[in-house]
Amino acid sequence: MKLGQLETPCLVLDEARLERNVARMRAHLDALGVGLRPHVKTAKSIDVTRRTLRSKEDAITVSTLKEAEYFLAHGVRDILYAVGVTPNKLEHITDLRRRGAQLALILDNVDAARALAAHAGASGDAIPVLVEIDCDGHRSGIVPGDPALLAVGRTLTEGGCELRGVMTHAGASYNCGSVAAIKAMALQERDAVVNSAKALRAAGLPCPVVSVGSTPTATYAEDLAGVTEVRAGVFVFFDLVMAGIGVCALDDIAVSVLGSVIGHQRDKGWIIVDSGWMAMSRDRGTARQKLDQGYGVVCDVFGKPYPDLIMADANQEHGVLALRPGSHERLPELPVGSMVRILPNHACATAAQHQAYQVVRGEADAISATWPRIAGW
Amino acid sequence: MKLGQLETPCLVLDEARLERNVARMRAHLDALGVGLRPHVKTAKSIDVTRRTLRSKEDAITVSTLKEAEYFLAHGVRDILYAVGVTPNKLEHITDLRRRGAQLALILDNVDAARALAAHAGASGDAIPVLVEIDCDGHRSGIVPGDPALLAVGRTLTEGGCELRGVMTHAGASYNCGSVAAIKAMALQERDAVVNSAKALRAAGLPCPVVSVGSTPTATYAEDLAGVTEVRAGVFVFFDLVMAGIGVCALDDIAVSVLGSVIGHQRDKGWIIVDSGWMAMSRDRGTARQKLDQGYGVVCDVFGKPYPDLIMADANQEHGVLALRPGSHERLPELPVGSMVRILPNHACATAAQHQAYQVVRGEADAISATWPRIAGW
Numbered sequence A, B: 001m002k003l004g005q006l007e008t009p010c011l012v013l014d015e016a017r018l019e020r021n022v023a024r025m026r027a028h029l030d031a032l033g034v035g036l037r038p039h040v041k042t043a044k045s046i047d048v049t050r051r052t053l054r055s056k057e058d059a060i061t062v063s064t065l066k067e068a069e070y071f072l073a074h075g076v077r078d079i080l081y082a083v084g085v086t087p088n089k090l091e092h093i094t095d096l097r098r099r100g101a102q103l104a105l106i107l108d109n110v111d112a113a114r115a116l117a118a119h120a121g122a123s124g125d126a127i128p129v130l131v132e133i134d135c136d137g138h139r140s141g142i143v144p145g146d147p148a149l150l151a152v153g154r155t156l157t158e159g160g161c162e163l164r165g166v167m168t169h170a171g172a173s174y175n176c177g178s179v180a181a182i183k184a185m186a187l188q189e190r191d192a193v194v195n196s197a198k199a200l201r202a203a204g205l206p207c208p209v210v211s212v213g214s215t216p217t218a219t220y221a222e223d224l225a226g227v228t229e230v231r232a233g234v235f236v237f238f239d240l241v242m243a244g245i246g247v248c249a250l251d252d253i254a255v256s257v258l259g260s261v262i263g264h265q266r267d268k269g270w271i272i273v274d275s276g277w278m279a280m281s282r283d284r285g286t287a288r289q290k291l292d293q294g295y296g297v298v299c300d301v302f303g304k305p306y307p308d309l310i311m312a313d314a315n316q317e318h319g320v321l322a323l324r325p326g327s328h329e330r331l332p333e334l335p336v337g338s339m340v341r342i343l344p345n346h347a348c349a350t351a352a353q354h355q356a357y358q359v360v361r362g363e364a365d366a367i368s369a370t371w372p373r374i375a376g377w
Helices: A017-034 A046-050 A065-073 A087-098 A110-123 A149-158 A171-175 A179-202 A216-218 A240-246 A345-349 B013-032 B048-052 B065-073 B087-098 B110-123 B148-158 B170-177 B181-203 B215-220 B240-244 B347-351
Strands: A010-016 A058-064 A076-079 A104-106 A126-132 A163-166 A209-212 A255-265 A270-273 A297-299 A304-315 A319-323 A339-343 A355-361 A367-372 B010-015 B059-062 B077-081 B102-107 B128-132 B161-167 B209-212 B255-265 B270-272 B298-299 B306-316 B320-325 B339-343 B354-361 B369-372
Touching: A010 A017, A017 A216, A046 A065, A058 A065, A065 A076, A065 A087, A087 A104, A087 A110, A104 A110, A110 A149, A126 A149, A149 A163, A149 A179, A163 A179, A171 A179, A171 A216, A179 A209, A179 A216, A179 B354, A240 B270, A255 A345, A304 A339, A355 B240, B010 B013, B010 B077, B013 B215, B048 B065, B059 B065, B065 B077, B065 B087, B087 B102, B087 B110, B102 B369, B110 B148, B148 B181, B161 B181, B170 B181, B170 B215, B181 B215, B215 B347, B255 B347, B306 B339
Parallel strands: A010 A355, A058 A076, A076 A104, A104 A126, A126 A163, A163 A209, B010 B354, B059 B077, B077 B102, B102 B128, B128 B161, B161 B209
Antiparallel strands: A010 A255, A255 A270, A255 A339, A270 A319, A297 A304, A297 A339, A304 A319, A355 A367, B010 B255, B255 B270, B255 B339, B270 B320, B298 B306, B298 B339, B306 B320, B354 B369
C-alpha cells in the first residue's frame, strides 16, 4: 500500500524522523545524567511509546486516566497522571492501582491534599503524590518559597499519603523568543523544583522525585543537577510551533496530514483540499510567532515543502492553500486529485483529530504499518 | 446517574434545548415551504439526527464518507456528501451505493466531472451530482454567470452521469455583523443558486434540486422561492459564535463541557479546571467578534452562566477560568472539586473532541441517556 492509494484526509507518521527525534533527546538527557519519563499525551499510541522507551523501562506521563487505562492494558505500569487531581477521579485511580498500575498523581493545594488523605483513609490506598510547583506563572502550581508547599506536604504525610516529590512544567517556554531565553527558562524550571525539594527536605519531609519537563527546556537544558527525571512529549513528533522557536527544523517534523486537491479558485490563487480544521485541528499556535504558518506548511507527497505554500484558511473539511502574503513564488500546478502533506502547527492537537497513524519511512511513500491511537477520557 | 457523579471532562447535551432548536427551524422552513436536509456533521449522532428528521424522512447531508457509512448502517439512505469529490473516493462511494445508499456528491470543475464520467463508464454507476456554486467568495464553487457551469453540466450529462442540480453554502454568513446583513446574505445565497439553475435549464440541462444552507441564512431567510431544500447543521446545538451574530440566545446553546475545579491561582484571579482545549477544541471563533468569549462561557452545573466568567486560556487538559477584562463582578467561590459547564465557541469543533453526549433535560442534572458519536474519515 502506498500513500497515493489512501482515502484522504489521514495522518502520516515518518518513523525515521520519530526515531531520530527520540535518539537525539535520549543522547542529550544521557549526557546530562537524567532519566526520561515521556509524556504520552502527544502520540497516545503504544507503538510510538515503545519506540520512546528503552527495553525494560516503563515510566510514562499521562494527561488522562483513559491513557492510564490504555497503557496499563499494554503492560506499562509506572505512570504519572500529570493533571491536578479532582476528588471525582480518586476511585478510578485506586481501581487502576489495584489492577497493577503504579499510578502517581499531582496536586497543588491543601483542599486537594485533604480530599486525598480522606480517600487514603477510607480506601487504604496511599496514592503517591508529587506536589506541582509553578516555575513560570503560566498555569497551576505553588510558587517557590510559598509556605503553602509545606502545608500541603504535611497534610499529605500526616494524612497517610505518600509524598513522593515535586514536579513542574515550563509551559511558558513555548513562547520564548530565542534559544538564550529557552536556556534561561530551563534554569528557572530546574531551580524552582530543586529549591522546592530542598524546602521540603529541610522541613523533614520526603522528596525523592524532582521532575521537570517541556520539550523546549529539555532540548536546551545544560545542567539538570538535582533533577531526577524529565517529562517531555511533543519532541517525538515536533511541529511548526517548535520549529518557530528554534527547537527543531522543518524536516524533523514527523507527522503530517495527507490531503487531496478538490478544486481551485484560480483568480484568488487558492487550491482547495479535502483537509480542513477537522483534520488539522483549530490550533493556530504560529499566529503569535514571527512566521505565521496559517494552518500548516504544505509539502508534496514525499514530505518536501513547496516554497511559501501554506494552508491559509480552513473550514471543517476544506483547506484553502495559498502562497504566503507577499511571496514571489509561483503557485505549484496541483490538478484535482493531487495529494499533499501538511505539517501541523501543534502535533498534539492535530494527531488528536485522527484515530491512526499511517507509517512511512523517510522519503518513501510505502506504508509499513498502521498504528492506532486513542482519544477521550 | 447525575452530572455530579461523572468523571470530567465530558460533553453534556440538553435535550430540551435540542428539541426547541429543531422545532423552531422546522416551523420557519415550513412557513417558507421548503424542505430540510440537515447537515449531520455537527452532531455525528443517529440519536440527534432522529430528533431532527420527521418520521419517514431520511434526507441528510454529510461531510465525510465515514458519516455516510454510519448513517446508512442506521437506515438513513438519502445522503448528500457535500465536500467536493476527489477521484480516490469514487470506488468507496459506488460501494456505498451498491449497499443501498442513495448517495449524491458535489463538484465544481471540469476535471472532477471528467473523472466522474470516466468512473461512471467503468463502473456502470451514474452517481448523481450537484454542482457547487460560489455565492459569497468564501471557499469553493463556480461563480454565478461563469460559463464553467455549463461546461461542467455538459461534461456530466454527456459522460453518462446524473446532473441533479446545484448547491451552495453561504459560509460568509458566519461573519455577518447584523441581522440585516444575514438577511441580505440569505437573498444572495438564494439568488446564486436559483440563477444558476435557470442557466442550466436554459441550456437544456436538468436541474431538479436547488439547495442552499447555512444556519444563519436558514434562520433569517424570508423568501426561498426557487429553492428546493435547505442544508443547515449547527442549529441543532447552536454555540457562542451563533449567539454573537444574533442567530440564537445563550440559553439556546444545547451542548456544554462539564469540568471540575482542580485548583486556584488566587492572586491572579484564576480558577483552574480539568477541561482544556482537548475538551473545548482550539476553536477561538469569538475572537473576531465584538465580545470575545475566550474558550467559552462558564455556567454552573445546571447551565446558568456566572456573570462575566469565561475560560480565558486553555492548555491541553487545563482550562483557566477568569472574569472578562474590565469586569466588576466578583469571582464565584468554586472550591476544588466544584463542577462547571462551559458553553463552546463552535459546537461542531467542541463536540468533535468527544465520543458521547451525556443527555440531560432543561435545568435538571439527571442523565437520561448516553448517546455515542462518531469521528474520523
